Structure formats: structure tokens, C-alpha cells
Amino acid sequence: MRLGLLIGVVVAALFGAVLTAGVVVKVVTDQQAAQAQAVQNTGCDAAIGPTSPGQAQTAQGQASNLDGQQQQIVQQIIAVGKQRGLSPRAWQIAIQAGMTESGLRNLGYGDRDSLGVFQMRPSMGWGSVAQLQDVGYEINKFYDVLLAVPGWDQQRPGTSAQDVERSAFPDRYHRWEPMAAYLVQHVGQVADMVGCGQSVGLALPANQAAARAIAFALGEQGKPYVWGATGPNAYDCSGLMLRAYEAAGITLDRVSQDQYHDGAMLPVRDAQPGDLLFWAYDPSNPNTIHHVAMYLGNGKIVEAQQTGVPVHVRSVSFDENELVPQAVRPGV
Numbered sequence: 001m002r003l004g005l006l007i008g009v010v011v012a013a014l015f016g017a018v019l020t021a022g023v024v025v026k027v028v029t030d031q032q033a034a035q036a037q038a039v040q041n042t043g044c045d046a047a048i049g050p051t052s053p054g055q056a057q058t059a060q061g062q063a064s065n066l067d068g069q070q071q072q073i074v075q076q077i078i079a080v081g082k083q084r085g086l087s088p089r090a091w092q093i094a095i096q097a098g099m100t101e102s103g104l105r106n107l108g109y110g111d112r113d114s115l116g117v118f119q120m121r122p123s124m125g126w127g128s129v130a131q132l133q134d135v136g137y138e139i140n141k142f143y144d145v146l147l148a149v150p151g152w153d154q155q156r157p158g159t160s161a162q163d164v165e166r167s168a169f170p171d172r173y174h175r176w177e178p179m180a181a182y183l184v185q186h187v188g189q190v191a192d193m194v195g196c197g198q199s200v201g202l203a204l205p206a207n208q209a210a211a212r213a214i215a216f217a218l219g220e221q222g223k224p225y226v227w228g229a230t231g232p233n234a235y236d237c238s239g240l241m242l243r244a245y246e247a248a249g250i251t252l253d254r255v256s257q258d259q260y261h262d263g264a265m266l267p268v269r270d271a272q273p274g275d276l277l278f279w280a281y282d283p284s285n286p287n288t289i290h291h292v293a294m295y296l297g298n299g300k301i302v303e304a305q306q307t308g309v310p311v312h313v314r315s316v317s318f319d320e321n322e323l324v325p326q327a328v329r330p331g332v
Contacts, residue, residue, distance in 0.1 A: 059178035210274020250331035
């Protein structure tokens with residue numbers, strides 16, 4: 001008992017130390033290779049931070065608020081992942097799922113017969129009641145199911161968490177993406193988990209996919225705007241974005257209203273090159289979106305604007321009329 005208490009104190013101390021360490025200075029680089037087993041990050045997704053304007057809490061702040069039980073479960077998720085030789089992305093997915101389902105607590109109750117960190121149900125074949133109160137068993141079971149998901153490591157972590165949990169609220173797992181990535185990087189000692197080079201807060205550089213999309217879009221300058229066109233000889237606004245990101249290996253929906261949901265959201269003023277900007281008749285209502293363009297950085301966008309105006313680059317203001325307050329980073 002004393003040894004267990006001592007270990008818990010040491011773990012808590014180490015956890016606190018890594019969480020209070022200062023962030024490194026931003027260096028603008030291309031997306032780097034992910035850690036472990038050549039599993040690649042799909043973009044600079046994990047450090048984006050809150051997806052709704054007005055949410056002030058940072059990933060570091062969220063992580064610092066975890067109590068002792070939550071910290072220990074994070075440690076166990078990472079430890080089991082390392083023991084099994086799984087990539088850091090798998091640890092991140094498990095942390096996001098656990099935080100969403102139970103707040104990273106080994107609960108003895110839940111919806112219907114749900115139990116434990118991941119709210120697994122004995123009646124659905126996840127294990128016995130005793131097993132679903134054993135944190136080690138729960139984590140291994142989560143990883144077993146995750147590994148059976150096709151392409152689990154090639155999509156946004158919250159999407160993979162949903163594929164395991166099969167929740168009626170699939171988007172909620174994305175909320176903890178920044179915090180989970182922060183924990184993997186600092187507690188799991190994974191360099192540059194977010195795949196964006198070194199960064200400070202929301203100041204993110206463009207990634208490789210964005211660079212390819214930008215290159216394509218700029219190469220289409222001068223081609224005419226035709227409503228409904230998706231290239232190669234003419235484009236409408238969403239058609240240009242569709243083909244630009246297709247060239248980068250990322251599939252977007254066809255129309256601008258749907259493209260608004262094709263990635264991670266972030267405050268428009270924190271947009272980076274390659275992010276999509278949207279215009280709506282009512283900027284607070286995504287259902288009224290009518291235009292999309294690609295941000296190039298330095299107050300510039302490339303767009304297929306309207307009939308009679310060819311694909312072009314122009315200046316943009318974040319105070320521009322009808323500009324939606326969220327930007328979208330495709331593919332993450």
C-alpha cells in the first residue's frame with residue numbers, strides 16, 4: 001500500500017511538471033513525420049484549440065485541470081499503448097474517447113449498463129462487470145476494437161473514437177482533440193505530436209496538404225467562373241476548393257455549406273494558409289453559407305468569386321461583411 005501511494009505521488013509530481021513546462025517558440029515549418037510506426041498525422045489538427053469562438057480555455061489549461069485519478073488514467077492509456085507498440089495517435093484517440101465518455105474516470109455507473117472509463121456495456125459483449133471496472137482491461141479492449149477499424153489512423157482522432165464508441169452524438173469527441181494531443185506530447189514524451197513543427201498556442205504554420213492545395217488553386221488563376229463547374233476549364237467557388245484539396249489527397253464535399261463541416265474549425269482570425277473561409281447571408285447560421293475561398297496568409301485569398309470574374313487572388317479583411325467567424329482546416 002505504501003509503495004502504491006509513493007508511486008502515485010511520483011506520477012502526480014511528474015505529470016504536474018510536464019504540464020507546467022513552457023511552450024516552445026513558434027517555428028514555421030512544413031508538416032513533419034509523425035512519431036512511431038510511420039503513422040502520419042493528417043494535418044495540423046491537434047493543436048487548433050477550441051472549435052467555437054469564445055472558448056478561452058487552452059489545451060494546456062484543460063490538461064492542468066485534471067485531478068489525480070484522471071492523470072493516472074492518462075498515464076495508463078499511454079503506458080498500455082507503448083507496451084503494445086501502438087502509435088501516439090492511438091493513445092490520443094483513447095484519451096479523447098475516455099474524456100468524452102467518463103471525464104477520464106473509472107465510473108461504476110452510466111447510461112443503462114455502461115461502465116468504466118469508456119462506458120462499455122456488459123450486455124453488448126464488451127466484457128463482464130468486473131472486467132469493465134478494471135482499467136487495464138478497459139484500455140486494452142478499447143485498443144482491440146480501435147485496431148479493427150479500417151483506416152483508424154488516417155482520419156481525425158475524434159472520428160476514430162466515434163467508430164469505436166458508436167455514440168448517438170458523434171461530433172462530441174472532437175472537443176478534447178487539443179488537450180489529448182497536448183497530453184500525448186508532454187506526458188507521453190512525443191516530439192511534435194501535432195505535426196506542425198514547433199508552435200505557440202494557435203499560431204500554426206501551413207501543412208503539406210495545404211501547400212499542395214494552395215499550389216493547385218493558384219495554378220487555376222484566370223479560368224472562368226461557371227456556376228456548378230468543378231474544372232478543369234472552369235470553376236465555381238466550392239468546385240475550386242474541391243479540386244484543390246483533391247490534388248492534396250483530401251476529399252471535400254461538393255457545395256460550400258457542406259465543406260464547412262469538412263475539417264476542424266478554428267476562429268477565422270487564427271486562419272493559416274490553406275484554411276477555408278466562408279461567407280453567409282447570416283454569419284451566425286452556417287445554413288446560409290453561399291461562398292467559400294482559400295486563405296493564403298498575409299490577408300489574401302484565392303477564389304472563384306462570381307460570373308464574369310475569373311479565378312483570382314484578392315485581399316480580405318476579417319471584418320468583411322458576411323464573413324463567417326469560423327475558418328475550417330480540411331482533412332482533420
